[in-house]
Amino acid sequence: MRHAEFDRERVLRAAMCTFMVNGYTKTSMQDLTKATGLHPGSIYCAFDNKKGLFIAAIEQYQQDRTDQFKQLFANDHSTVDNLSDYLAQILQECLSGDATKACLLTKSLSEMGEQDEQIKQITCQFLQSWHQSIAQVFDTAKAQQLIPQKSDSQFLAQYLVMGIYGLRTVANTQPDVEVLQPLADKLLADLIRQ
Amino acid sequence: MRHAEFDRERVLRAAMCTFMVNGYTKTSMQDLTKATGLHPGSIYCAFDNKKGLFIAAIEQYQQDRTDQFKQLFANDHSTVDNLSDYLAQILQECLSGDATKACLLTKSLSEMGEQDEQIKQITCQFLQSWHQSIAQVFDTAKAQQLIPQKSDSQFLAQYLVMGIYGLRTVANTQPDVEVLQPLADKLLADLIRQ
DNA sequence: TCCTTAATTGAATACACATTCAAGAATAAT
DNA sequence: ATTATTCTTGAATGTGTATTCAATTAAGGA
Known part of the structure; x- marks a missing residue:
């Protein structure tokens, strides 16, 4: 057995920012490998494909915003x-x-x-x-x-x-x-x- | 001399709709040739390139909306x-x-x-x-x-x-x-x- | 220590895309 | 009719793209 080496949240936040600035279509896999530090194969291994990474990034975004919201009203x-x-x-x-x-x-x-x-x-x-x-x-x-x-x-x-x-x-x-x-x-x- | 055969406004409205539905990046030249009925060469002859057609479509959009607005308040x-x-x-x-x-x-x-x-x-x-x-x-x-x-x-x-x-x-x-x-x-x- | 399993690597692949261009067709002036 | 000019055609071009994959590396269990 061998564990993934990267920090999932860090990778998702990097992808998130890239998608927010460029939009989905204009974000290339090359942009994503540069932003996340992951190689193409690693991304496809962990998230299936570009859209899979996108959805995971959206979910992380929602999580972060929800936490922020709760904290502000707590x-x-x-x-x-x-x-x-x-x-x-x-x-x-x-x-x-x-x-x-x-x-x-x-x-x-x-x-x-x-x-x-x-x-x-x-x-x-x-x-x-x-x-x-x-x-x-x-x-x-x-x-x-x-x-x-x-x-x-x-x-x-x-x-x-x-x-x-x-x-x-x-x-x-x-x-x-x-x-x-x-x-x-x-x-x-x-x-x-x- | 020879005049352009296509109706500029009709072409621009067709392009406009295509861009509104798909967005700029996801609209391919193939989509545009299909929507406008123009061949690639004609588009490049009349509008320079994809972005030129896009800008012309935006200008037509603005013109149409302005007319509509004025009419409503006249x-x-x-x-x-x-x-x-x-x-x-x-x-x-x-x-x-x-x-x-x-x-x-x-x-x-x-x-x-x-x-x-x-x-x-x-x-x-x-x-x-x-x-x-x-x-x-x-x-x-x-x-x-x-x-x-x-x-x-x-x-x-x-x-x-x-x-x-x-x-x-x-x-x-x-x-x-x-x-x-x-x-x-x-x-x-x-x-x-x- | 060895072996199984899984992650990592990055070059190779296949494809879609915007753009070009040379040949052909239509128009208007002469 | 002829010619010059411009538009039209659509296949060809080159570039950028997402994705794959076989080789490599590392980790943990036996």
């Missing part, structure tokens, strides 16, 4: 403050200039959703689960009486998701905090308004 | 009603299932903005000009006293643009009028609120 602050911090963090990503400024899930869905049913299902499922996590946050806000009891958490979560998608897209053309911050502020205000 | 209805109709039209596109459900500009910017400076500039410029057209609509709404005089048209336009980006992205995962209509309604309500 405190006893006001839920509204946490939401504000969450938006601030997203804005920072949009403005950072590095790979995280794009969301791998929406980018992949936009690129491949039309042609690849499997990618479409995986990304949609992960985006739905993100939506549900946000809905839970609004449920908490209701329990804290920060928003009206008659509020529809599912709807508010959907609206926030829409706003975040929009913010990220605006950031593509206007990566400017002076533009994005007021948008984020109004978005949050419109969400918690009576 | 009446003496309440500006708010026109905005409502505009959002309804966008929703219809999102739900139509055909190529128009994606915006060629944002899709291209997301796919190629990172690698191709020229595409980035063209798409950004066209998206900015769209933003300005919407800002003019809010100026009209101010003149009609439908929104407060102190409103910032630029900001409201940016917020609507953000919302439309978001709506289109939500439609990728939830192409459902029951989901999208309430989002569009709240978006409009939040825009014209005192």
Whole structure:
């Protein structure tokens, strides 16, 4: 017996970044061997093929984002403050200039959703689960009486998701905090308004 | 002398649709010859290369959208009603299932903005000009006293643009009028609120 | 220590792709 | 009709691609 020599998470994060910057189609196996340090054969041995590595990278991305999200809301602050911090963090990503400024899930869905049913299902499922996590946050806000009891958490979560998608897209053309911050502020205000 | 035999607009719209469905990278010259009915040599004669055809298609897209926009607002209805109709039209596109459900500009910017400076500039410029057209609509709404005089048209336009980006992205995962209509309604309500 | 099993290596393979080009066809001016 | 000009045709070209595979290397059990 012999174990794999590489660190799976490190390899997946390297692949993840490459896919986020170039997109799936424009990322060549050569790009991936350079980014991961693995030889073609090793990639095919561990992940079957380019698409297998892509899916594994997407799953790692989802895992990382879920952990990050949970950590941000794992405190006893006001839920509204946490939401504000969450938006601030997203804005920072949009403005950072590095790979995280794009969301791998929406980018992949936009690129491949039309042609690849499997990618479409995986990304949609992960985006739905993100939506549900946000809905839970609004449920908490209701329990804290920060928003009206008659509020529809599912709807508010959907609206926030829409706003975040929009913010990220605006950031593509206007990566400017002076533009994005007021948008984020109004978005949050419109969400918690009576 | 001899004139080109093909109808330029028809060719550009065919190419446009192909690019919208597949994206630039995944559209092969073979796809384009099939969609346009032109042979490779004719395409290279008329548009230099694949990217030249792509840029021409983007320009045609922008022209078509601008015409459509102007037509929708060229009446003496309440500006708010026109905005409502505009959002309804966008929703219809999102739900139509055909190529128009994606915006060629944002899709291209997301796919190629990172690698191709020229595409980035063209798409950004066209998206900015769209933003300005919407800002003019809010100026009209101010003149009609439908929104407060102190409103910032630029900001409201940016917020609507953000919302439309978001709506289109939500439609990728939830192409459902029951989901999208309430989002569009709240978006409009939040825009014209005192 | 030897042997089985599995991972690693990187050159070789087969294929798809954008692009070219020389020959042919159509047009308009002379 | 002739000629010059330009467009059209589609097979050929060369490059970049994902993938394979036989040889090699390492690890753990007997």
